[in-house]
Amino acid sequence: MTTDRVPFGLRLQVAMAEHGPLCAGIDPHRGLLESWGLSYDLAGLERFTMTCVEAFGGSVAAVKPQSAFFEVFGAKGVAVLERALAELRAAGTLTVLDVKRGDIGTTVDAYGEAFLGQDAPTAADAITLSPYLGYGSLRPAIDLAHATGRGVFVLALTSNPEGAQVQHARLADGRSVAGAVADGAAQDNADERANGRLGSVGLVVGATVGSAVSDLGVDLPAMAGPILAPGLGAQGATAQDVRAVFAGALPQVLASSSRDVLRAGPDVTTLRERARAVAGEVADITGV
Numbered sequence: 001m002t003t004d005r006v007p008f009g010l011r012l013q014v015a016m017a018e019h020g021p022l023c024a025g026i027d028p029h030r031g032l033l034e035s036w037g038l039s040y041d042l043a044g045l046e047r048f049t050m051t052c053v054e055a056f057g058g059s060v061a062a063v064k065p066q067s068a069f070f071e072v073f074g075a076k077g078v079a080v081l082e083r084a085l086a087e088l089r090a091a092g093t094l095t096v097l098d099v100k101r102g103d104i105g106t107t108v109d110a111y112g113e114a115f116l117g118q119d120a121p122t123a124a125d126a127i128t129l130s131p132y133l134g135y136g137s138l139r140p141a142i143d144l145a146h147a148t149g150r151g152v153f154v155l156a157l158t159s160n161p162e163g164a165q166v167q168h169a170r171l172a173d174g175r176s177v178a179g180a181v182a183d184g185a186a187q188d189n190a191d192e193r194a195n196g197r198l199g200s201v202g203l204v205v206g207a208t209v210g211s212a213v214s215d216l217g218v219d220l221p222a223m224a225g226p227i228l229a230p231g232l233g234a235q236g237a238t239a240q241d242v243r244a245v246f247a248g249a250l251p252q253v254l255a256s257s258s259r260d261v262l263r264a265g266p267d268v269t270t271l272r273e274r275a276r277a278v279a280g281e282v283a284d285i286t287g288v
């Protein structure tokens with residue numbers, strides 16, 4: 001399968017240059033819906049989500065809906081998610097669907113078709129993938145993303161403290177698990193790196209991870225793909241942390257924030273302005 005769609009990495013580079021390095025999250029938490037004066041039901045979910053679409057569409061580099069908050073409402077919740085993805089696409093805004101999928105290769109193949117295929121029912125520009133069944137098990141989804149001009153973000157150093165138990169562990173060859181995941185992405189982005197472009201296989205590295213990137217030998221510049229960096233705001237990371245954690249790889253970083261931005265709702269203009277302000281702050285402090 002081939003597509004004439006411009007590769008995700010290139011599209012993201014253009015979007016970050018235009019709007020700044022922020023991915024605004026759509027995380028319809030019960031508490032957020034209630035603080036917006038909405039009921040925690042399908043109608044509230046839809047209103048919350050479409051308000052975010054209106055606020056963020058055309059205003060930020062990318063939007064990251066968290067699939068779990070839609071799945072809570074079953075098939076009708078997923079239909080709201082699919083509508084949001086379609087409307088953001090129509091607004092020309094990139095979508096990163098946070099689904100963190102991973103399984104044996106034959107099943108990953110089906111996940112790929114679901115989210116990254118040419119006719120995917122829940123199509124996003126990129127999805128998050130979990131490599132803990134082995135980086136190689138993700139091959140069908142990575143190859144499909146390449147074929148359809150889409151992207152993936154593979155979990156490397158997640159923003160939660162529990163992630164260290166697995167991600168900081170050492171392999172028999174001395175590399176850290178996170179470093180080996182980054183090496184896998186580097187191989188997949190080798191052509192783009194040779195051409196000085198951003199690849200379409202990215203990593204998730206939390207803005208909360210302190211010195212772990214260097215401590216664990218995670219070579220982010222060599223990886224040459226985008227870095228989705230959650231943890232900004234509600235989890236305690238600041239724009240200064242983004243600068244410190246990702247020094248040397250800042251042009252690759254797409255900082256991600258959900259609750260901190262969403263708390264500015266329900267007014268569309270205020271929500272949009274909050275997202276733009278966070279994007280501007282990260283851009284100013286990181287100098288990107």
Ligand SMILES: O=c1ccn([C@@H]2O[C@H](COP(=O)(O)O)[C@@H](O)[C@H]2O)c(=O)[nH]1
Pocket residue numbers: 025027066098157158159160204205206230231232233234235256257258259260
């Ligand atoms: O390492 C990770 C990977 C994904 N996430 C997701 O990002 C958002 C963070 O929300 P905030 O409200 O900005 O804390 C959420 O959807 C997580 O599932 C992450 O936090 N860390």
